[in-house]
Amino acid sequence: MNGTYGYDVVKKFDEKGEPIRGDRSINQAEAEIVRRIFREYVAGASPKQIAVRLNRDGIAGPAARDWGFTTIYGSPKRGNGILNNEMYIGRIVWNRQRFIKDPDSGKRVSRLNSREEWIIQEAPELRIVEQELWDAAKVRQQTVKQNTETGEANGIWERRRARYLLSGLTRCGVCGGGYSMISATHVGCSTARNKGTCSNRLAIKRADLEERVLGALKSKLMDPALFQEFCDEFTREMNRLRMEGRASLEAARTELGRIDKQIKSTVDAIADGMYHPSMKAKMDGLEARKAQLKAELAHAEEPPPLLHPKMAGFYREQVTGLAAALRGDEGESRTEAAERLRSLVSKIVLTPADGKLTIDVHGDLAGILTIAQANALSREVSDGTDTRDQLRIRQNSNGRPREGAAVVAELAKQVKLVAGARNHRDRHSLVVII
Template identity: 40%
Template sequence: MNATPSLRAAIYARYSTDKQKDTSVEDQIRLCRRMCEQNGWQVTEVFTDHALSGKNALRPGYQRLIRAAECGQIDIIVAESQNRLSRDMADSATLLKRMSYFGVRLHTAAENELDDMKVGVSGLVSTMFLRDLAQKTRRGLEGRVARGKSAGGICYGYRVKREILPDGTLSTGDREIEPEESAVIQRIFQDYADGLSARTIAAALNSEGVPGPQSGKGTGVWNPSTISGNIKRGTGILNNELYIGRLVWNRLTYDTNPDTGKRLSRLNPPDDWKIEEVPQLRILDDQLWHAVKTRQGEVRQAMNPAGVLTERPRLERARRPTYLLSGLLRCACCGASYTLINKTRYGCAGARNKGAAVCTNRATIGREEVEDRVLSGLKQRLLAPDLLAQFAEEYRKAFNEAAAGACQERQKAEASLKKVDGKIAGILKAIEDGMYHASLKAKMTELEEEKARLKALIKESPEPPALRLHSSLSQRYREMVEDLARSLNAPEVKREAMAELRALISQVRMVPDADAPGGHQLELVGELAGIMALGGLESKKPPLFAEAGSETMVAGAGFEPATFRL
């Protein structure tokens, strides 16, 4: 009589991330092998998953187990408990249904052979356990945030701070500023505020070998996305409010896609955010933070100038201007941009792209000629006698304001020193009159120390000298203005110079005129017009281009002041 062949058993073991160790898998396998020996089952395969949650059915070892069962390679699946196989009710029911179809039984050390009732009850318990665990974890994290502690990992710029508590345990959730990383953060914000892109900043940091964030999925190499992140979600170096001493929690909610098993995030309403002030963790001042926020807004506006929410922003629209007046030139006939039609000449984009029905202006002008005429007019106005006098007056005011502050501190110190000398003289007089007391010695020592401190302060704050404007000051001003074109295009200041110039000039209107140099009259519009008007006659706005709240000046042939031309 032939003996009944033993059942082929496959063992499955898993541990998640909740404070379990890799040895947990070994313990589970040992328990399952003992159960197989007791029942006479032959262990043919062992499948494991390490540090993976039972909520996710897309575990590598779990999927291999199912494929082995479907291929008829095993007769029974053995695990420590049902929640090792799955913590999801739907997945547990599906597993039992599929294994029943392929003739594979499910056995656990805790529940023995699984059936519909055991799977249903155990799945319900697991689901309730996970929900209760999530609520308790969330409550604990919210309490940490309320105490200004970390509710998760430590972001770039900080390090874990450990202190021994009165009960002998170590503190958790505390952090402090990491000086070297803090300096990198300040550099990133300053570079971005100065006009550098996230891509340029990342490339510079990598070329210098500056280590990047390594926590989580960080590789230690700087990427543009590491710096720019997502402004709405508060991700990225430039959007981390912790750098200005604000701890923001519950901005995002995380959930798992049941189809893909991937963990996704959703943005919570701002009313649900938890915000705590943690001034001890501030790295940046408000001025630099707001400068970066302002520039981010300008970049977003450039990417989507119409503000259409349904239109996907286009990064190429936010490219920085290549030349000094790029993007500022406008056709006076149709309002379209003047763009480079070749390497050296500007022309109306409306006429070129939309035809004569939209614009008939086919005149072109050299790029360098436009820049030279604008800067020449600017130089002429800035060298006017009235502006030279105003420059000297503003310099005098700034000097006097700085000197007044130093003088005030010196005067306070001198007054305090006079009082201290009086107190010392009084003590000496009392000693001479035979009124010595031991406490007078301590008081005398204290006064002598204060006297020494005040004398040192006065020595470090000498009397401010009388303001004398050097005879070469006006000449230096002239040299700087005369060399304006070279100064504005110097590589080390070009980025800042272009930004400042664009803040003063809203546009340069190109008026086609066959009799004018280069076939164009130039009209400057913006705050720069008001500044330049200080050095010339009263401005006269051309009626066609007059705008409320702005000064308009014309840069034409010869820049005749009578017509307010530059």
């Protein structure tokens, strides 16, 4: 199934043989699922309940994926999600949003256009949902929104509404879905509860999770002054790795262009009557290499943009501020710690292991801590104070110690915290994954 759920793409060609894009026809089987979703929602079922039922019944969602809360509810403001797609009432809306490139991350981010900029085309032949059913769903959405805003939706809304320290950062290590509040006190895998398609049912108290993460970071940030050199080194190392990735891609593209020219020259020579049996073997080799390069480039990701030299100063400021916030009390210091964390951590992954949760911290902070540990080990090696474990980290597979930047480059940019039983405070220790 291509395009919008509930429709099939109609393949047509013009007189020149060029594809005519945009034509659709109603997929009757999927259309009935769309109507079922609207009927169940209007009858009082929540999007989460509807998703669980659809997955339980073995009904594939859009792009053959599992159904989830967001697939059904989406965003009324952006017009996405089954309950908000106006194509189901015979209206095609274009230019609802635009995409811009974030100058720091290099990623595309969406921005909603004003309603005056929307382009709307009436297409009554594409209507799937009757107007009365659509209107009833909109009324219920508005009622739920008002109840939520006034705190009447459930008794614990006010406690849940406040953004907790690690909100939006936690992910399930089994399915990759979000780890979010599942009760007033615990966080768990959203996919396991909303879709029923993830096996990770382990939950952890939000307060315990925050204590373990902050406790581990606090122990590693006792002297922020030591981190200044590591922030500089981290910025340099990340830029070196990104430049290597960029050079590798450019080399592949250059070689591909050279091979194309060689193939063309060989074909031209054959066309001019200069065929020799050795040309076939040469062409076979060129075509094989061309296919290999095209496959590599198709799966390669563009390296992110280089970090600005001033980013080292930014990292120093954020790490120093994070350490100061962690030394403070609850309240403003805790809020500041959350803001600092978000600038340095991309995600925190919780994975079940032997009945407990391991916690992997990903992002720039993990890289900075890794470099810090590598430098600390380097100094200890030179002082002759290595323990057996430290030597193991420092060695290559051939037993020879790694040198300088090689240690930094080979260490994974992540830090692991083990969340065990609540009385095991020694489990706050940070473990670098090699």
